[in-house]
Amino acid sequence: MRWTFISMLAAAVLAVTRLRTTAQATRGRFVPASAREPLRLLRATVLPSPRRDRDHLLHWSAWRREHQHRAAEAHRRWNNITTAATT
Template sequence: MRSAVLAVTRAHTTTATTAGSELVPASGRELLRLLRITALPGPRRDRDHLLHWSAWRRHHQHQAAEAHRRWNNITTAATT
C-alpha cells in the first residue's frame, strides 16, 4: 500500500513539474520522509517505554548469544 501511494505521488509530482520550475521531482525517499513527518505519528519517547524497550532488546540479545553458543558447541562436537 505504501509503495502504491509513493508511486502515485511521485508520478503526480513529476507531471506537475513545469519546465520553468526550479525544483526537481521528489524522489521516493523524499516522499517517504515527508509522509513520516506529516502523516505518521512519532515514536514513543517516554521513560517507561524506553526502559521496557531496552530490557526487551537486551533479553533478545541474550537469547541470541545463547543460541549461537549452543550451535557452536554442537558443531564443535560433530567435527571432532
C-alpha cells in the same frame, strides 16, 4: 501484498506531489521541489511520530538485551554441537 500496495500508493502520491510542485515552480512562485521534499512532507503529515517516552525506551532496551542474550545462548549451543560433531 498489503505493503506492496501501500508502497505503490505512496510512490504515486509522491509523483503527483512532485509534478504539482514543479508545475507551480514554472509559474515563478517556488523553486522546484527536490526529490526528497515530498517524502519529508508525507512523513511529517501522515506518518505518526515515533514514541520517545521513558517507559517505551526502557521496555525497548530490556527487550533488546533479552534478545541479545537469547541469541548469544543459541550461538553457544550451536558451537558446542558443531564442536562435538567434528571431534
